[in-house]
Amino acid sequence: MxxxxxxxxxxxxxxxxxxxxxxxxxxxxxxxxxxxxxxxxxxxxxxxxxxxxxxxxxxxxxxxxxxxxxxxxxxxxxxxxxxxxxxxxxxxxxxxxxxxxxxxxxxxxxxxxxxxxxxxxxxxxxxxxxxxxxxxxxxxxxxxxxxxxxxxxxxxxxxxxxxxxxxxxERKTFRNLIDEYVYPLPWADFGIDLALGAVIDVNATxxxxxxxxxxxxxxxxxxxxxxxxxxxxxxxxxxxxxEFEDQEYNMDFFNPYIVWWLLAIGVMVLTFFGSKKGRLYKGFDIAFFSILGLLGILIIGLWFFTFHPQTKYNWNILWAFPGHLIMAIALLRNSVKPWLKKYFLIALIMANLALLCWIFGVQSFHPSIIPLLLVVILRSNFLYYNWEKLGRMSKINV
Incomplete structure (x- = not known):
């Protein structure tokens, strides 16, 4: 083309x-x-x-x-x-x-x-x-x-x-209509659902x-x-x-559904052993929340600094939030600031709000973000309740 x-x-x-x-x-x-x-x-x-x-x-x-x-x-x-x-x-x-x-x-x-x-x-x-x-x-x-x-x-x-x-x-939203065409491209489908906001979750005439x-x-x-x-x-x-023969579609193993669930399972295992051994493994949190923070900056940029009307009111911002990048940078320091404990609670609440937005039809998210939301909820909860350990350790073994 x-x-x-x-x-x-x-x-x-x-x-x-x-x-x-x-x-x-x-x-x-x-x-x-x-x-x-x-x-x-x-x-x-x-x-x-x-x-x-x-x-x-x-x-x-x-x-x-x-x-x-x-x-x-x-x-x-x-x-x-x-x-x-x-x-x-x-x-x-x-x-x-x-x-x-x-x-x-x-x-x-x-x-x-x-x-x-x-x-x-x-x-x-x-x-x-x-x-x-x-x-x-x-x-x-x-x-x-x-x-x-x-x-x-x-x-x-x-x-x-x-x-x-x-x-x-049949009544279909703009997002439904897009999904009919991008399912053979799972990563593109994930990216589109990440970038486009709630404004496309209305029925198209x-x-x-x-x-x-x-x-x-x-x-x-x-x-x-x-x-x-x-x-x-x-x-x-x-x-x-x-006219040409239809190409047979076979989803590649490397797709967001499998990758994010493997990540979530790995994080569950990591958190389980961390709780047993008294270790926080904050190196993972620094990397994970840094990536989410960068995604949040991208969402903010598309929302407020472009002329695309379809990228407005994007509630993916509730789990991919720019503030996560600041939190990750704060975790890098040996001296942990008291505000971090409150931030972990806020991150936990926002991830749950994202789930509610999905359940009540405010915005339809890509199905593969379920394991990512579970990771946010699990690690935010884990760090919140292990705050004392995080605070008194001048240097955490990662």
Whole structure:
């Protein structure tokens, strides 16, 4: 996919004049839906618009999912949501070539637009492709390669477009919808659930589900054109353009579920022997709570210092808290400060509050954090009740 995007950027100067030299009146407009890829950036699939000029034979694909890898401070802007995406254009053949090389399926839905509607849509895309219009501020849920297409058809067709939404459709939160696509990538799934806050734990409407290409494809299949002669389906015909065998999914042994449970079991054994032998093994606590503190700083950064609305109100902060880093640094010192005992109690309470937030539906956490919460609760409790031993030892054997 990345190589495709880079190629598209290189051919802008050649495609731009072609688009605006066609004055044909007979267009065939299609929605292209592409299967998910193996990498996180392609895990949710892709959507694009195909415009075939039947008179000239010009066959182009309009793609709202392009961004420039050469943008200065690319990763900083991507993290802060200040990176602009753009509308790009390629030939239909080159578009298919890239997806064939990536072994990703492509399906086409030919739309039953009248020629006036088709011309209006093509004009809209041409105007969008002007240099001053082609860039937009990407939002994964509300303004992406799929929703831009949905919004374009709603604008062009207006009241003539009836989404014919299912009233008995399954209710799903935005997080549920994401989980359907990232389960083959367990560490990415863990990272997404760690980074995104409670704001995505609300039910998505049928229209909002169209931020995912597969759901938009299904919505187009249900939709109808009304008030323009006899009511007719939006999709006139559909067919598979590229098809490949589904890859068998086997979860690797090295995944957060197994790794964190092995960690939790190891900590239980460590704590048991520590209580028997009168040793605290605070070296583990220094390392463990330092990592949690750093994660907390990341959560705070995403919450307050980026423009991503989906990273707000992230209650993972209750167990991955920045203050844990200060506590870990304090444990490094030979003289233990009295405030640490109170902090252990606070850490214990916050971890339990995280569990309550999960139980009562305030925010859905990744299932693999259960062993991490158990470790926080166990070690905070252990250090709290062994405070006297920690305080009187000028140097603890780690």
């Amino acid at each position: 990345r190589s495709l995007l880079k190629k598209l950027l290189l051919i802008y100067p050649f495609i731009y004049p072609i688009i605006f030299t066609s004055y044909a009146q007979d267009y065939q407009v299609s929605l292209l839906t592409c299967d998910p890829g193996e990498e996180l950036y392609s895990a949710f699939g892709h959507s694009a618009i195909r415009v075939l000029d039947k008179e000239s034979g010009q066959d182009l694909v309009f793609n709202y999912g392009t961004f420039d890898f050469n943008t200065p401070f690319f990763y900083v802007k991507f993290t802060q949501r200040t990176l602009d995406y753009m509308l790009s254009v390629s030939t239909y053949d080159s578009f298919l070539y890239s997806y064939h090389a990536a072994q990703r399926g492509v399906r086409e839905q030919v739309l039953d637009l009248n020629q006036s509607q088709a011309r209006d849509l093509v004009q809209f895309l041409q105007i969008n492709y002007l240099p001053e219009n082609r860039f937009y501020r990407y939002d994964f849920f509300y303004d992406n390669c799929a929703t831009r297409i949905r919004d374009a058809f709603e604008l062009i067709l207006g009241r003539n477009l009836d989404w014919n939404e299912q009233r008995d459709s 049928e229209r909002e589900k169209q931020f995912l290409p597969d759901y938009m494809e299904a919505a187009f299949a249900r939709a109808k054109i009304v008030g323009d002669g006899p009511t007719r389906p939006l999709v006139k015909s559909d067919h598979v353009v590229l």
